[in-house]
Amino acid sequence: MNDTPSAPPAAGPATAIDAKSLPMPEGIRTVGSVTTADPLFSCRSVDVFYGQKQAIKNLNIDIGRKQVLAMIGPSGCGKSTFLRCLNRMNDTIVGARVEGQIHLDGRDIHDRKQDVVQLRARVGMVFQKPNPFPKSIYENVAYGPRIHGLAGDRAELDDIVSTSLRRAGLWDEVKDRLQQPGTSLSGGQQQRLCIARTIAVNPEVILMDEPCSALDPIATARIEDLIDELRQSYAICIVTHSMQQAARVSQRTAYFHLGELIEVGETDRIFTNPRAKLTEDYITGRFG
Amino acid sequence: MSSTTDPAAAASGQRTAAETQAIVERSLRRRYRAEKRFQAYGIAAVLAGVLFVVFLFGSIFSQGASVFRQSYLRLQVFYDPAVIDPAGTRLADDLATADYQALVRESLRKRFPDVEGRAALRKLYAVASGAAAVELQQRVAADPTLIGRSERVWVLADDAVDMLLKGETRRDSAEEERRLTDEQVAWIDALAADGSLALRFNRAFFGNGDSRDPEQAGVRGALFGSFLTLLITLLLSFPIGVAAAVYLEEFAPRNRLTDVIEVNINNLAAVPSIVFGLLGLAVFIAYFGLPRSAPLVGGLVLTLLTLPTIIIASRAALKAVPPSIREAAFGMGASRLQTVAHHVLPLAMPGMLTGAIIGMARALGESAPLLMIGMVAFIVDVPKGVLDPSTALPVQVFLWSDLPERGFVERTSGAIIVLLLFLLVMNATAVVLRNRFEKRW
Numbered sequence: 001m002n003d004t005p006s007a008p009p010a011a012g013p014a015t016a017i018d019a020k021s022l023p024m025p026e027g028i029r030t031v032g033s034v035t036t037a038d039p040l041f042s043c044r045s046v047d048v049f050y051g052q053k054q055a056i057k058n059l060n061i062d063i064g065r066k067q068v069l070a071m072i073g074p075s076g077c078g079k080s081t082f083l084r085c086l087n088r089m090n091d092t093i094v095g096a097r098v099e100g101q102i103h104l105d106g107r108d109i110h111d112r113k114q115d116v117v118q119l120r121a122r123v124g125m126v127f128q129k130p131n132p133f134p135k136s137i138y139e140n141v142a143y144g145p146r147i148h149g150l151a152g153d154r155a156e157l158d159d160i161v162s163t164s165l166r167r168a169g170l171w172d173e174v175k176d177r178l179q180q181p182g183t184s185l186s187g188g189q190q191q192r193l194c195i196a197r198t199i200a201v202n203p204e205v206i207l208m209d210e211p212c213s214a215l216d217p218i219a220t221a222r223i224e225d226l227i228d229e230l231r232q233s234y235a236i237c238i239v240t241h242s243m244q245q246a247a248r249v250s251q252r253t254a255y256f257h258l259g260e261l262i263e264v265g266e267t268d269r270i271f272t273n274p275r276a277k278l279t280e281d282y283i284t285g286r287f288g
Numbered sequence: 289m290s291s292t293t294d295p296a297a298a299a300s301g302q303r304t305a306a307e308t309q310a311i312v313e314r315s316l317r318r319r320y321r322a323e324k325r326f327q328a329y330g331i332a333a334v335l336a337g338v339l340f341v342v343f344l345f346g347s348i349f350s351q352g353a354s355v356f357r358q359s360y361l362r363l364q365v366f367y368d369p370a371v372i373d374p375a376g377t378r379l380a381d382d383l384a385t386a387d388y389q390a391l392v393r394e395s396l397r398k399r400f401p402d403v404e405g406r407a408a409l410r411k412l413y414a415v416a417s418g419a420a421a422v423e424l425q426q427r428v429a430a431d432p433t434l435i436g437r438s439e440r441v442w443v444l445a446d447d448a449v450d451m452l453l454k455g456e457t458r459r460d461s462a463e464e465e466r467r468l469t470d471e472q473v474a475w476i477d478a479l480a481a482d483g484s485l486a487l488r489f490n491r492a493f494f495g496n497g498d499s500r501d502p503e504q505a506g507v508r509g510a511l512f513g514s515f516l517t518l519l520i521t522l523l524l525s526f527p528i529g530v531a532a533a534v535y536l537e538e539f540a541p542r543n544r545l546t547d548v549i550e551v552n553i554n555n556l557a558a559v560p561s562i563v564f565g566l567l568g569l570a571v572f573i574a575y576f577g578l579p580r581s582a583p584l585v586g587g588l589v590l591t592l593l594t595l596p597t598i599i600i601a602s603r604a605a606l607k608a609v610p611p612s613i614r615e616a617a618f619g620m621g622a623s624r625l626q627t628v629a630h631h632v633l634p635l636a637m638p639g640m641l642t643g644a645i646i647g648m649a650r651a652l653g654e655s656a657p658l659l660m661i662g663m664v665a666f667i668v669d670v671p672k673g674v675l676d677p678s679t680a681l682p683v684q685v686f687l688w689s690d691l692p693e694r695g696f697v698e699r700t701s702g703a704i705i706v707l708l709l710f711l712l713v714m715n716a717t718a719v720v721l722r723n724r725f726e727k728r729w
Contacts, residue, residue, distance in 0.1 A: 092618055120621035127619070131612035135629060143630070144620045176354055194616070201621065 002228070020106045021062055030059050032265035036064040036252075040205060040235050041086060046100035048090065050079050055081045057259045059087045060146045061206075066235045067119050068227060070250030070267065072243060074287065077256040079239045082211065083207050086237065087123035090118050105204075114211055121148055124198035128210040130190035132182030132197070140163060140182040140193055144201035168196035169226055188219025195226060199234075205229065208238040224249050243283055247271050290315040316612070348708075352701025358503065359450040361416055361479065363395040365424060372428060373435060383428055388421035390500055392443070399484070400475060403557040411472055417444035417478070419492065419504045430539035445485060447502040447695040449476055453487060456694050493702060497668045498684065502695025507706050509670045512676030513583055513663065514652065514710065520587020520674060521594060521651050526644050528591070529598030533640075536599075537606040538628050559594035564592045565660030573661060580662035581677035589657045594647035601643020605636040645718040652711055655682035681707040 021035050022042045028034070039062035048056040057080045063069055063086075071079040081090070082259050089108060090096040100110050108118055121144075132140050141161045144150070150194055151157035161178070165171040170192045174185070182193050191211055198206055208227070212220040227249045228234055245254050247267060254264040255278070263276040274280040340391035369376070372386040393413050397403070403412050427441065428434055448467040451457040452598035457466050459473065468476070479485035479587075496506030540546045572578045578585050609632050616722075617627040658664065663679050664687065670679035679687070681703060688700040 087619065089615065089618060092614070115619050119618060125615075125619035127612065127615060129612060131610075132614060133613065134635065143622075147620070147622055147626055197616075197620065217309050218648040252600075 004071045014170050020103070023102060024060060025058075028058065028254045030060060030261045031060060031263040031279075032270070034060050034062060034261075034264055036062045038065065039063055040065045040105060040227065042101075042103045043085075044276075046082070046085060046098065046102060048078070048085060048099075049097040050093070051095040054233070055259055059261045061254060061261060062262055063235060063237060064252070065235050066231060066233070066236060067252060070246035070251040070253045071237065071239045071256060072241070072246050072253060072282070073256035073262075074133050074282065078259040079254075079256045082256070083125075083209055083237055083239050086205070086207055087120050087125055089120075090121055091116060100165050116142075121201050122203055122206045124201065124203035124209060125207040126191070126194050126209070126211050128199055129214055130187055132190050132193050134181060137165075137185070137193060138178040138226065139180050141196050141200045144197060150201065164196040164200040165193075167199055167230070168192045169222060170196055180186055184220070188222060191215060191219070191223060192226065195223075195230075199230070204233045205232065205237065210239050210241060213241065219248045220245070243271070252258075255282060257282070292332050295382055299575050306514050315538035321618065348577060348701050348704050351698060352703075352705045355493055355698040355702030355705075356490050357487040358487060358492060359445040359453045360442040360488045361420070361449075362415070362440055362484040362486075363420070363441050363447040364398070364438065365391055365395050365441050367391065367424075367428060367434045367436060368394070378432055378435075380429065383432065384425065386425070386428075388424040388428075389418075391424055392420045399479075408471070411469060412475060414446055415449055415472065415475060417446050417502060417503045418645075421443040432585050435529030442488065444503050447693065449485070449693050450503055452476060453480070453485070454500070492646060492698070498666060498679065498687070499668060500666075502691075502693045505696070505699055507681065507684060507699075507703050508673050508686035509667055510679050510681045510703065511706060512671050513586075513667075514680040514707075516583035516671060516674050517586040517590060517658075517663075518648060518652060518677065518714075520584055521590040522644070522648060524587065524591040524649060525594045525598055529595050529643075529647075530602050530640055532595075533599045533602030533606060534628055534633070537603050538632065539624065553596050553599050557600060560594055560656075562656040562660060563653050564589050567592065568657060569660045579675055579677070580666065581679070582675050583663075583671060583678050583680075584674040585661045586658050586678075586680060587674070589661060590651040590654060593654060593657065594651045597650065598640070598643050601646060602636070602640045605643065606632060607637025609635045634725065638722045640719055640723045641725065645715055648714060648718075649711060652707070653682055653713065655680070655686050658683050659686075668726050681710065 018041060021039050022183060023042045024034070025045050033163075039160075041058060041061075041063035043061050043063075046056055046059040047054060059078075059082060073085065083269045085102060086109075088098075090098055098110070104119070104122065107114060133143060135143070138161055141164050142151075142157055145157060145160050149232050151160055161170060168251050170189060173189060174180075174193075182190065185193060191214075195206075195211075198231060215223065224245065227238065228240050230236060231251075238246075238249065250267045252264065253267045253270040255262045255270065255274075255276070258277050263270065263274060263279040265275075268280065274283060300325065320671045366389065371390050373382055387603050392690060393409075394413050397409065397415065400412060403409055422440065423443045445453075448457070451682065452459070452466075453476075457468065465471055475568070476485060492504055493506045495508055496504055497509030499505040535550065536546060568585060572585045572588050573580055578588075613635065614627055617631045622630065658680050664675075664683050665677060665679065666687070667677050667679050669676070685700055685703045686705065688703060
């Protein structure tokens with residue numbers, strides 16, 4: 001991955017203003033403010049291939065701390081693929097290949113020294129379809145702390161579980177039935193359980209892949225409130241098909257089209273004054 | 289339906305709604321007829337299957353049910369010290385080698401004091417089985433204080449007597465056509481009349497190993513042999529099969545080598561079982577020098593046989609685990625092994641157990657490979673360990689089905705019944721285990 005010697009982290013004049021933002025390669029076509037101050041993630045020249053098919057072309061973006069980045073775009077545009085690059089979930093797909101640089105806090109996540117298990121503990125993920133483990137509610141939340149050895153004893157584990165469930169806004173609904181299977185909950189509750197499970201390992205980033213697409217409007221509203229709260233502590237990247245949702249929950253928005261990042265910028269600005277023609281067509285509902 | 293009067297539709301040559309409905313209605317009748325026909329085929333197929341099963345079980349049970357009761361003879365035996373222990377040593381060796389046959393003969397002679405002459409007496413003695421003496425010897429060995437006393441003992445009758453009592457030998461047939469003379473039939477009737485000869489639960493069938501005498505032959509040796517063999521098979525093939533399946537499905541890279549392995553596993557499942565027997569003979573017995581006829585070798589051979597089945601079923605079970613569970617675990621930062629051990633394996637376990645049941649059921653019914661490794665030998669003793677010579681239930685069926693005596697015909701069916709019961713118990717255990725593991729997601 002580190003075959004571009006011109007781009008070591010924290011070096012070169014282009015990164016002088018910010019140690020963690022990588023230098024920008026030449027000739028990028030993305031419109032808007034790709035970089036942010038003090039980014040958590042810095043991605044440069046990212047290409048993703050599934051076998052012969054290129055799913056993402058030359059993507060450059062910085063992802064900031066304690067803010068929500070919404071990724072929008074028509075189906076098959078590569079937004080989920082990019083999301084899965086950030087915690088290397090693409091590793092699990094046969095034939096998937098990621099090129100380019102993705103730095104988390106100044107460190108290349110594809111570096112040989114970067115352990116993928118550790119990376120995923122730092123970068124949690126919530127999936128499109130709620131996928132609680134077929135175990136009890138308690139065990140679902142306790143699983144992460146358990147495998148990472150975060151809790152010293154049972155009391156501490158209980159504490160982590162209850163705190164996580166409270167932060168996910170699920171505690172009052174499940175506190176009396178922690179031993180029931182997680183799959184017995186409703187869809188919206190299951191998704192909040194998955195969020196509780198993710199925050200139980202205290203990650204820095206939470207990736208959400210269309211977390212509300214399987215939920216009704218009330219459950220969606222709850223999740224959106226939750227995202228807004230979690231933003232105080234975590235960076236959140238959310239893929240969504242709903243432009244209203246992107247406008248409601250995010251501070252920055254990135255518009256993807258056919259594997260390319262077309263435009264990225266402040267959410268308000270993107271929705272009121274898009275600069276790229278494709279972005280404008282999409283958000284005004286001309287296609288997609 | 290406003291389109292019936294829609295001038296635009298009519299003008300463009302489209303069908304009206306009424307026309308469409310008429311066409312649909314016509315096709316409906318055809319569709320329902322096809323459905324009815326298909327159902328009839330299905331019912332016919334099921335009926336044919338059921339019929340075969342009923343016929344199979346009916347024939348086995350009608351022939352084998354009689355084996356569970358056997359003719360026993362009640363004798364008043366005097367344990368004569370002069371016969372058993374003339375020297376008065378009471379040593380176990382002396383007691384074991386004594387002429388217990390003489391006690392049986394004496395008892396029968398007392399029962400029919402009128403019989404005289406060597407030839408007639410020999411015919412009388414033939415009513416009791418050779419096992420009667422063994423029975424008496426065992427009783428004395430268990431309790432030497434019996435010597436000098438008298439007791440009533442139920443001992444096995446000869447199989448010819450048994451056949452007469454069960455009606456297999458016809459009384460009205462000519463004397464030379466049956467194994468019993470008219471004289472013997474008269475004695476048997478006399479014994480049966482006062483209750484000294486009766487059909488009782490067949491202890492010998494469940495307590496003995498194989499024998500040349502039908503009345504003494506039992507399935508215990510074969511049953512234990514099958515049990516030990518299957519135990520070895522299960523202990524080896526399930527862990528190896530599951531480990532192989534997990535590695536191939538969850539860890540191995542997809543490349544030419546794994547493709548070749550996959551194809552070969554599938555081929556292995558179709559290899560005739562006798563080939564595995566030959567392989568076992570060449571490798572385990574000739575090369576490694578393991579004993580012939582041993583359940584250990586049988587278990588090893590059957591492991592080769594069941595491995596492909598278990599691997600294929602286990603892989604299918606692993607494939608059936610929803611990928612969302614794996615993603616959830618990976619997303620939490622679980623390692624590959626943790627993902628498999630904590631989440632995938634528990635969910636795949638029921639399917640794997642089903643595969644194991646199928647594999648073990650096939651192994652239980654397999655006889656050809658066991659013939660090759662010598663488990664077809666005539667073995668009287670019940671095996672006590674995996675290295676003792678032994679036979680297996682299907683091989684026992686094969687052996688007995690070859691023998692001409694009427695008594696072995698019912699024993700063949702009886703052994704099949706025992707085999708089926710064994711299978712039933714095994715499958716029931718597996719189903720219980722599977723239900724315990726079963727989880728919803």
